Amino acid sequence: xxxLSLILLIFSEPTLAESDAETFADMFAAELLFPIATAQxxxxxxxxxxxxxxxxxxxxxIATEFVVSPVTVLSQMNRLADRxxxxxxDVDIHPATSNFxxxxxxxNRTVFGTEHPSxxxxxxxxxxxxxxxxxxxxxxxxxxxxxQSSFVQRVLNINPLDAKSLHxxxxxxxxxxxx
Numbered sequence: 788x789x790x791l792s793l794i795l796l797i798f799s800e801p802t803l804a805e806s807d808a809e810t811f812a813d814m815f816a817a818e819l820l821f822p823i824a825t826a827q828x829x830x831x832x833x834x835x836x837x838x839x840x841x842x843x844x845x846x847x848x849i850a851t852e853f854v855v856s857p858v859t860v861l862s863q864m865n866r867l868a869d870r871x872x873x874x875x876x877d878v879d880i881h882p883a884t885s886n887f888x889x890x891x892x893x894x895n896r897t898v899f900g901t902e903h904p905s906x907x908x909x910x911x912x913x914x915x916x917x918x919x920x921x922x923x924x925x926x927x928x929x930x931x932x933x934x935q936s937s938f939v940q941r942v943l944n945i946n947p948l949d950a951k952s953l954h955x956x957x958x959x960x961x962x963x964x965x966x
Contacts, residue, residue, distance in 0.1 A: 812944065817862050821855045823870075826863040833864055833876075842876065843883045850887065857884045906949075906956035926957040 829849055836842045843857070846864075850857040857880050865875030895902050898916055899909065910922045925942075928934070939957070940950035 809944070813862070817855075817859050817866075821853050821859050821863050823863060823867060825853070826860070826867055829860075830864060830867050839878050842878060843880055846880065847883060847887050857887055906952040910953070910956060922957065926960065929954065929958055 829845075833842060833845060836845060846857045846860045850860050853860075861876060861878070861880050868875040893902070895904065899912055904912070914920070914922050925939070929939070936947070936951040936954035939945070939954045940947055943950065943953070945953070
């Protein structure tokens with residue numbers, strides 16, 4: 788079974804609690820973007836910082852280097868602390884993360900050229916920009932299983948209207964040349 792099939796199976800399982808699915812998605816994304824093996828390189832340095840403000844600044848520096856959220860850095864560091872059998876960091880990083888995020892361009896505008904791309908444009912450009920077959924595989928899965936837009940909503944954690952639009956576009960097999 789391929790990784791995407793496994794992920795789709797996990798998200799489609801009706802007994803999977805929403806919080807479990809969200810936890811899985813968060814951990815999957817964190818491991819993909821800032822793996823534990825990479826986080827380990829910074830663990831000892833962060834352990835030696837006792838001042839919360841300096842700790843948050845260092846986590847922001849690491850986040851900038853790896854183009855991830857400081858929340859992702861904190862999450863991975865806390866997973867490492869747990870593996871080491873010690874308590875993790877108990878810092879409120881969310882206000883600093885809000886300020887941190889302001890230095891980066893909005894993803895929709897940067898990638899799609901607009902705040903609200905059509906489903907066709909979104910699928911086409913996302914597939915090309917991120918060099919992924921995810922939407923092609925999702926299209927096949929939806930057609931083969933007959934899953935409805937609520938499945939797309941749950942898997943992608945998007946609002947019902949966007950899920951319906953993506954679902955309709957995927958099932959219809961519509962594509963758009965982003966050029």
